Each structure stands twice: as structure tokens, then as C-alpha cells.
Amino acid sequence: xxxxxxxxxxxxxxxxxxxxxxxxxxxxxxxxxxxxxxxxxxxxxxxxxxxxxxxxxxxxxxxxxxxxxxxxxxxxxxxxxxxxxxxxxxxxxxxxxxxxxxxxxxxxxxxxxxxxxxxxxxxxxxxxxxxxxxxxxxxxxxxxxxxxxxxxxxxxxxxxxxxxxxxxxxxxxxxxxxxxxxxxxxxxxxxxxxxxxxxxxxxxxxxxxxxxxxxxxxxxxxxxxxxxxxxxxxxxxxxxxxxxxxxxxxxxxxxxxxxxxxxxxxxxxxxxxxxxxxxxxxxxxxxxxxxxxxxxxxxxxxxxxxxxxxxxxxxxxxxxxxxxxxxxxxxxxxxxxxxxxxxxxxxxxxxxxxxxxxxxxxxxxxxxxxxxxxxxxxxxxxxxxxxxxx
Amino acid sequence: xxxxxxxxxxxxxxxxxxxxxxxxxxxxxxxxxxxxxxxxxxxxxxxxxxxxxxxxxxxxxxxxxxxxxxxxxxxxxxxxxxxxxxxxxxxxxxxxxxxxxxxxxxxxxxxxxxxxxxxxxx
Ligand SMILES: Nc1nc2c(ncn2[C@@H]2O[C@H](COP(=O)(O)OP(=O)(O)O)[C@@H](O)[C@H]2O)c(=O)[nH]1
Ligand SMILES: [Mg+2]
Numbered sequence: 346x347x348x349x350x351x352x353x354x355x356x357x358x359x360x361x362x363x364x365x366x367x368x369x370x371x372x373x374x375x376x377x378x379x380x381x382x383x384x385x386x387x388x389x390x391x392x393x394x395x396x397x398x399x400x401x402x403x404x405x406x407x408x409x410x411x412x413x414x415x416x417x418x419x420x421x422x423x424x425x426x427x428x429x430x431x432x433x434x435x436x437x438x439x440x441x442x443x444x445x446x447x448x449x450x451x452x453x454x455x456x457x458x459x460x461x462x463x464x465x466x467x468x469x470x471x472x473x474x475x476x477x478x479x480x481x482x483x484x485x486x487x488x489x490x491x492x493x494x495x496x497x498x499x500x501x502x503x504x505x506x507x508x509x510x511x512x513x514x515x516x517x518x519x520x521x522x523x524x525x526x527x528x529x530x531x532x533x534x535x536x537x538x539x540x541x542x543x544x545x546x547x548x549x550x551x552x553x554x555x556x557x558x559x560x561x562x563x564x565x566x567x568x569x570x571x572x573x574x575x576x577x578x579x580x581x582x583x584x585x586x587x588x589x590x591x592x593x594x595x596x597x598x599x600x601x602x603x604x605x606x607x608x609x610x611x612x613x614x615x616x617x618x619x620x621x622x623x624x625x626x627x628x629x630x631x632x633x634x635x636x637x638x639x640x641x642x643x644x645x646x647x648x649x650x651x652x653x654x655x656x657x658x659x660x661x662x663x664x665x666x667x668x669x670x671x672x673x674x675x676x677x678x679x680x681x682x683x684x685x686x687x688x689x690x691x692x693x694x695x696x697x698x699x700x701x702x703x704x705x706x707x708x709x710x711x712x713x714x715x716x717x718x719x720x721x722x723x724x725x726x727x728x729x730x731x732x733x734x735x
Numbered sequence: 736x737x738x739x740x741x742x743x744x745x746x747x748x749x750x751x752x753x754x755x756x757x758x759x760x761x762x763x764x765x766x767x768x769x770x771x772x773x774x775x776x777x778x779x780x781x782x783x784x785x786x787x788x789x790x791x792x793x794x795x796x797x798x799x800x801x802x803x804x805x806x807x808x809x810x811x812x813x814x815x816x817x818x819x820x821x822x823x824x825x826x827x828x829x830x831x832x833x834x835x836x837x838x839x840x841x842x843x844x845x846x847x848x849x850x851x852x853x854x855x856x857x
Pocket of ligand 2: 589590591608609629630
């Protein structure tokens, strides 16, 4: 399997792309989508694979600069990375690249170059920086039919073909074949405006080697960093003194709290960058007098950590009440059995019994003060969140 | 991207151009940053969450005390001012103002912007 390098996408695809397959990143205009192909390039190089990037929308030096902005040092892979320059000839500039399409407005010239590369190269990840630009230069029908040939040839020679495509208003026929039978997989990348969540998502529209999957993920593009899956809000709630603030700080790359006299009176807010995820964490106060604030802060959560002090069974009553207040029932949830270092701490299964928790809610043992179990809990919750549709 | 974002950006852009405004943002009532023009981008999300909590706490307090919904929350320090106003049921607007600018014009502009955001997000 060849990885796409997009967090979670490889997992959704069942490990990545089998050799010989083709995939298109189908990008809604106005969405930052071209980074997908670039991230795939970098990930292939990092995994020791050969990679070719077809540049047709700007000069290759600018593309190399963009890689650098993402923090991806592709110039150190000069044995395994090559550009196909299909831009400089357009503006009559000399090219420094190994492969040059002498007339990028002619699909025959283009095809000759691509087919040669396919025949002469060892198995390679071949990424097209912008299929839409090729279509604009060479024509819709002509390009589609060439791509069909390239994909067939690539299958024979065990390459992997990846295309960035921006879905400008082309003919229905063109768009349908790109979404339909031209590629083995179609990843759609678009914008959403749902209530107060405005952002960008990607999802698998089709993949002929994967069982049906209907998942979509919010993402952000960071410079440096590239594509990070984005979770706008994870709620951390639970009774007073159970360790919510400690947990938020243990998990977060950076965090702040509004604490007075050692207790949270407004909120904890933290930001987590972990394993390709970028998430904002909202910690609530615990005492009943802050219930209006707890209610206020809990809207739009995508997942919930319920923190309990494992030595204190009275916590469980209040904990249940807090789930009601925060309307957490039905959201992906993980119970954090905190303070496992203290004598008398109940084991997770004991807590499940006392608490009468259904089996499908995971309980994770944590010592927040030592950061023990904190990231395990995060991973479990992320899995829960990504199991469903975001 | 949805057009709403472009309109929202324009509203914030105009607000930002008002004399003395250093940063401004549209935030959901539950503390999520919708859009913002803020130099310290790293802090933007926390800033949004804090401001929503402030306004929410203030509204809870005045309503409970029978004094109705507050028009705005103004926080003054020697270095500047922070103002939060409600912009409909889903959102609020916040601005950060430098210390030597009077609030008159800014409050007016903020009010206008809040009305537009209210229209946009309901
Ligand atoms: N022994 C132990 N103490 C903890 C642990 N987590 C938090 N604490 C302590 O519990 C107290 C309450 O923690 P805090 O995070 O403020 O709780 P919150 O009220 O839920 O926000 C503090 O004194 C923490 O140091 C833990 O895992 N083990
Ligand atoms: Mg706390």
C-alpha cells in the first residue's frame, strides 16, 4: 500500500492506495485543496518512495518554495524527487527541471512525456499539481481521454497516480467522468457552513478497493505543518476537583485557565496538536453555582471527556447531572478515571458498575498530574469522533 | 467557500478600519471563533472562548437580577479596552481598542456591524 499521507485518509482507505491505482482530489473552488497533492508527495518521499510532481500552474521554483513553507524539505530528495515542468515553456522561460513538456498546450506533447515517464521509471508516485490547468490548456475531452490512457499505463507499470483537480464549471460530462469512472478513488474537498462551524472538509466520494465508507473530516491547513484534522470543540467536564483543569493542561500544547483560589470560575481553554490532529479543548467549572456557564460553554461540542476522581464515588452522581446540563448524551464520550495513583482508586470496571455506564462508553485510567493515560484517552475519543460523521 | 464567510470578512474588515480598533472577531455564543482579524493568531481561539464566557456570564447575571439583557460588556485597562456585544442568538462580536481612543464612534460602528452579523447568521 502507498500512503496518501493525509491524516486518517489512509486509515479510511484501508491502509492507503494499492499499486497501479489512481486517485483524484476533487476540490471545490475557493478551498485550499492543492496542498493535498503536495502532502502526498512529501509523505511518499519521506517513506523512501520515488515521486514525480507535474507542475502546470506556476514555475517549479515557486512550487518548491511552497513545499518549504509547509516545512517539507523536498530538495534533499534529489535522487528520488523530480518535477515535470509544464509551465516555463508557456512563458518562454528556460527550465531547470529534469523533465520538460516542450508545449504544454498540446495534449500529444503532454502525453508523450507522461507515457515515457511511466514506461521508464521504477514504481513511482506521480502527482499532478493541477489537472484543471491541463484541461484549460489542452481541452476537456482531449485531456480526459489522455488521463484515461495514463491511468491504464500506470496500472501496467505499478505506479500510483494522484491528481489535484479544482472543480471549475466544466461541462457536466467532464465533471461526471472525473467523479465517476476515470479514477479508482475520488476524495472530495469542500467548504461547509453548518450552524456556526465554518470550515473545510474532505471525504471519500468513491474508492473501488475499499468497502463503502461515508466519512468526512474537518481540516485546517497550517504553515508549517500542512493538513491537520480539525476538531473545533472537545468538552472537558466533570465534578469539582476531579482534575479537569489538570487534564486540559496535561493534554494541551498551550492552555490557559480562569482560576481563582484554585478553582475554575469560567473556563479552561487549550489547544492540542497531536498525531495530525488539531483540536480546541474547553474545560468547564464543576460546582453547581456555575451551571449557567457550563451550559453556555458546552454547545457545538464534537466529543466529551467526563473526568471523575476515582477515589470519590460521590462524584458519579454529580457527573451524571453534568452530562445532562451539557447535553452530552449521544455525543462521542470517554470517561477519564483520574487520580489512579491515589490509594483506594477504583478500577475502571468497578467505576462502570457503580456508575451504571453502558459498555460502549470507554473508561480510561489516568493520572493527570503525571500526564499518564492522557494521550491514550485523547486517541480513544478521537476514534470515537471519527467513527461517526463529523 | 460559502459566501457567508466573505460577507463576514468584509464586515470585520470595515470594523477593523475604525480608528483605534486593534483587533476584532465574530464568535459563536458557545465560544468558537467564527472569523477574526487578530495579530496574535495563536491566541485567537482562547480570546474567542474567553469573550463568549464574559458576555455569557454578564447576561446571565443581569437577566437573573431582573435588569434585562446588557447592551455590551466593556473591559477597561491602562493598555486598552475590550468590548463584546451580542449579534443575534448565535454570535457575538468583540473588538480590542487602543488606550487613547474614545469609544463613541467605535460603539456606533460595532452596533451596526452586530446588526449585520445578526442578519447574516440567523
Ligand atoms: N493525586 C492526584 N491528584 C490530582 C490528579 N489530577 C488532579 N489532581 C489534583 O486534584 C486537585 C484538583 O485538580 P483540578 O485540575 O483543579 O480539578 P478541577 O476542579 O476538576 O479543575 C488539584 O490539587 C490537583 O493537583 C491525579 O491524577 N492524581
Ligand atoms: Mg478546574
